[in-house]
Structure formats: structure tokens, C-alpha cells
Amino acid sequence: MRFSQYLVTTSKEASREAECVSHQLMLRAGLIMKFAAGIYSYLPMGYRVLARITSIIEEEMERIGAQRLLLPFVQPAELWKKSGRWESWGEELVRFKDRKGADFVLGPTHEEVITQLIKQQINSYKKLPVIVYQVQAKFRDEPRARGGVIRAREFLMKDAYSFCQSKEEAKVIYEKMKEAYKRVFSRCLLDYRLVEADTGTMGGEFSHEFIILTNSGEDRIVECVRCEYVAKLERAVCITDEAEKGERQSVKEVSTPGIRTIKELSHFLACQERKTLKTIFYETDKGLIAVLVRGDHYVNEEKLRLLLKVKELKLASDNLTRKEIGAEIGFVGPVGLDRNKLVVDNTVMQGKNFVAGANKKDVHLINVNPNRDFKPTLTGDIRFPVLGDSCPLCGNETKIKRAIELGQIFHLGEGYSSSLGATFLDKMGKEKYF
Missing domain, CATH: 3.90.960.10 (YbaK/aminoacyl-tRNA synthetase-associated domain)
Known part of the structure; x- marks a missing residue:
């Protein structure tokens, strides 16, 4: 195809609404086009970049034995009510009724749907562990959609799910997924950090987050100036100061x-x-x-x-x-x-x-x-760290920096399988939750 026929329009200036440099450059280069707050189209050149990133993800997921599938974007509210997230999710969750009055949601994530699918497809330990993933549209009605595609309301997400027989097996898969993510981000030439994170609305027992440092980020991390300690601000350990010297005065x-x-x-x-x-x-x-x-x-x-x-x-x-x-x-x-x-x-x-x-x-x-x-x-320890706090590992000074989340992995335990009644038969013929 001749370049003159290629659907790409560049511009010398970006919209005044574009605050982040990356957002400005993507608009000027004709990679994306904005339709509404947090809603974008990827033009051919932008979609080629997206496809290349997706191919890297596919290769690394296949390497750990993950199988690709596609789950519905529109999900029945019944599943969300069973998991308890119908109430716990706020206005970010878009709820609506169909013409028959049935409740549905636009999927912001797919834990309920995939758990229901596995519940109906697998009933024996012989098929476990299993890892599945998708690259699927998500919608979260963010209160402050900003940064272009960094914090969009409609976006593409690669989400993977593993179903295991035991906690020990789940932890092995967790580590495999962690290493797969490391390879993905390294192949994308990203200077990422791996930090402990909160499980948030996803729930679960523990979680890790991959982040990249940038002044335009909304997340904040604590990083030691000497050792390798790094943690999300909300997860950072605050060590206790030495006891203050001096006499206690009268009140x-x-x-x-x-x-x-x-x-x-x-x-x-x-x-x-x-x-x-x-x-x-x-x-x-x-x-x-x-x-x-x-x-x-x-x-x-x-x-x-x-x-x-x-x-x-x-x-x-x-x-x-x-x-x-x-x-x-x-x-x-x-x-x-x-x-x-x-x-x-x-x-x-x-x-x-x-x-x-x-x-x-x-x-x-x-x-x-x-x-x-x-x-x-x-x-x-019930506080957030502040600038100059000591590192919990080496005692040196820490700094607070801005960052953007690249990806997150969760050890969910039995939270979703128990609420949705997803079970299998183990080697002894006993019914257990995934």
C-alpha cells in the first residue's frame, strides 16, 4: 500500500486537554483518536503497535502453558451478586437492564465469569492446574479519565486466571506468572519495578504489582536510596523511630x-x-x-x-x-x-x-x-510513610516517587470459587473448592 493511501493524519499541535507528553505525542502522530473522555480509537499505526505488544504477551503466555479464550464483555449481574461485588464496587461498575428487565454489567474484570465457566467445564483434579487468559475490552467509569490511554474508561486488558488443586500449586503458578510478566516487560524495554500491592476490589490473600516510574503517574511508591527495597505507598512498612529522649513534662x-x-x-x-x-x-x-x-x-x-x-x-x-x-x-x-x-x-x-x-x-x-x-x-503500623522515613531493610533514607501500574497479579485463594460454588473432586473423591 502506498503511504499516501495509509489512514494516518499527523498534526503539529495536540489538544490542550492532553496533559501528558505521551498522550500529546500519540495524538500528534495519529496513533489514536479521542471520541469522549477516556474513550479512544486506535488508528492503523497505533493498532499495529498494540498488535505487536499482544504478540509478545501471547508468546510468553504460551510458554507457561496458558490457553487463550474470549469471555463475554456483557456479564449477568447474578454472578456479581453472588460474589458480593455488585454492592462493593462503586460507580465505576456500569450497570444496566435489558429489555426484559434483567440486570447486567459491562465487564470491568472477569473473575466471576471465568469461575462460572471453569465450574461448568472442569470437575476433576485430573484436568488441573489450568491457566487461561484473554485480551478483552473492559469498561470502568473512571471519575477522572486522564493521560490518554493510560487511564481510559474503555481499554484492552490481558487478564489471566489459574485454577489449582491446592495453595501450594497456586503459589507455583503465581511465580510462573510473575516470571512471564517480567519477560513481557523486559521485551518491551521497560524499566519496571516489582512491588507488593493491595488486593483492592479484586480481593485475595496477597498481590504484586509491576510499575514504571514517571512524573505523570498517579500511583506513589517508596524506594530506598541504597538497597533494593521498593513498595507501593499504601503497602510500605513504616519502621518505628528511636524513643525520644528527655523528661516527661506535666500536662x-x-x-x-x-x-x-x-x-x-x-x-x-x-x-x-x-x-x-x-x-x-x-x-x-x-x-x-x-x-x-x-x-x-x-x-x-x-x-x-x-x-x-x-x-x-x-x-x-x-x-x-x-x-x-x-x-x-x-x-x-x-x-x-x-x-x-x-x-x-x-x-x-x-x-x-x-x-x-x-x-x-x-x-x-x-x-x-x-x-x-x-x-x-x-x-x-497504621500510617502512610512520609519523605525521609528510614528503609525497613537497611535503615537508609527512602524517597517517594510517582509511578504508573503496568500489571498486577493476585493470589485470590478460594474467594470466588466458594462464593460461586465452583468445586472439583480431588484424588480421594472429596469435593473441594478451586
Whole structure:
């Protein structure tokens, strides 16, 4: 074909909406065309690039014995209701009814569908383990579709699923998939990182994520300046500071009229934010709890949920806090909260002479000390790391960097097979979940 006949249109300038350099270049080179927010067409040149990447994925999947199939983009809501994700997924999940009133979803992922398929196709251990994969359209109604095809609402995803007889067998497949992903990204000449990650809405026991560093990324990672330690911000381990030296001073009340935020408080009392305390209340399926972190730190709700061993965790409303504690928001503190479960971050326990709310309007306490003025019900690592934190492996400084997710693998366990009743007969003739 003559190039003059080729469907490619280049331009000197990209749309002002294109913030990322990669997005601008793809538009200018005629690789993609935008139809709506997060919805794009791949033009012939762009599709050739996509096809080449797909061929690399196919080769590496075949290498580990994965079989390619194609699952439906439109999925019956019944499967999602059985797994519990009909309720747990938010507005990203597009729900609709057909002309007969039956509920369906546009597939954002395919765990339910593939589990149902395997349930009907395999009933004996003799056919296990099995690995299947697809390259299929997905739709997630992202609240902020940005970065071109990096964070699109409609996108192509390669998703693979393995079904095994045991946890041990599943872990072997997990490692095989991890190595396959490494080869895919290496062949694409990507300088990737492998990090521990949260399982999120997919669920499961543990997960790893492949990421690439870029200033345009929305994810954040913690990376050591010396050793190979790297982790997603929400999964990074925060090591405890050394115990602060000095004498514990006597608690005193100080007037702080209208001072509600940590920034205002540190400025008003001429102290560092790290010398203040934040008391935050959460509702859980085990009742109301109070959480205490340093003023310069933020609560990591996933770490908190795991420490408490609860399923439901949400920030308590201001009205509920006022009702339960009887204190005005901005002046709540840990002293005198014995009737509530008090969960304290490890870093707080190493400090001395903090500033905290006095549970009275326009009043704070100075020289508040753990174990003397308040006793925690539970302590643990429940915060996000901050710039300059020490590496949990070598003790050197860490840095926080921006990144983009390339891929993620999950060890899902029996979560989907148990909720959807997917079983097989083992060597002893006993029924077991995949």
C-alpha cells in the first residue's frame, strides 16, 4: 500500500486537554483518536503497535502453558451478586437492564465469569492446574479519565486466571506468572519495578504489582536510596523511630481559640507538626474506635483494617463524633477516651510531650505522653510513610516517587470459587473448592 493511501493524519499541535507528553505525542502522530473522555480509537499505526505488544504477551503466555479464550464483555449481574461485588464496587461498575428487565454489567474484570465457566467445564483434579487468559475490552467509569490511554474508561486488558488443586500449586503458578510478566516487560524495554500491592476490589490473600516510574503517574511508591527495597505507598512498612529522649513534662491546658487544624495549631504554639497528635474516629463492624497518629502523619486505612481484623471501616461523621465524645471537632484528644477502643500508631509511642486536643472547645493540652496520660488498646503500623522515613531493610533514607501500574497479579485463594460454588473432586473423591 502506498503511504499516501495509509489512514494516518499527523498534526503539529495536540489538544490542550492532553496533559501528558505521551498522550500529546500519540495524538500528534495519529496513533489514536479521542471520541469522549477516556474513550479512544486506535488508528492503523497505533493498532499495529498494540498488535505487536499482544504478540509478545501471547508468546510468553504460551510458554507457561496458558490457553487463550474470549469471555463475554456483557456479564449477568447474578454472578456479581453472588460474589458480593455488585454492592462493593462503586460507580465505576456500569450497570444496566435489558429489555426484559434483567440486570447486567459491562465487564470491568472477569473473575466471576471465568469461575462460572471453569465450574461448568472442569470437575476433576485430573484436568488441573489450568491457566487461561484473554485480551478483552473492559469498561470502568473512571471519575477522572486522564493521560490518554493510560487511564481510559474503555481499554484492552490481558487478564489471566489459574485454577489449582491446592495453595501450594497456586503459589507455583503465581511465580510462573510473575516470571512471564517480567519477560513481557523486559521485551518491551521497560524499566519496571516489582512491588507488593493491595488486593483492592479484586480481593485475595496477597498481590504484586509491576510499575514504571514517571512524573505523570498517579500511583506513589517508596524506594530506598541504597538497597533494593521498593513498595507501593499504601503497602510500605513504616519502621518505628528511636524513643525520644528527655523528661516527661506535666500536662497543662492552653487556650487555643478557633484553632482546629494541625497547621494552625503548630503555628499558634510555635511547635513542629510532628509534636502534635491527631485523634480520628472510625466506624467498624466491631463498633466505634479512636485512632491516634502524629500530626505530620496520615492514617493508612488498609493497614488499620488489617490490624483490627474488620471487614467494614469508614470515617465517622462529625455529628457521630460529637454525639459519642461530646467534644467539638478540632479539639478531640486521646486523654480520657478509656471507654473507646484506642488504636495508636507505633511512632506515637516513641515520642514525648505532645500537643493534643483537650476534648473541650478552644482548648488543647500540652505535654501529653503515651502510657501516662492515655493507654492504647492496640498499637501497630497504621500510617502512610512520609519523605525521609528510614528503609525497613537497611535503615537508609527512602524517597517517594510517582509511578504508573503496568500489571498486577493476585493470589485470590478460594474467594470466588466458594462464593460461586465452583468445586472439583480431588484424588480421594472429596469435593473441594478451586
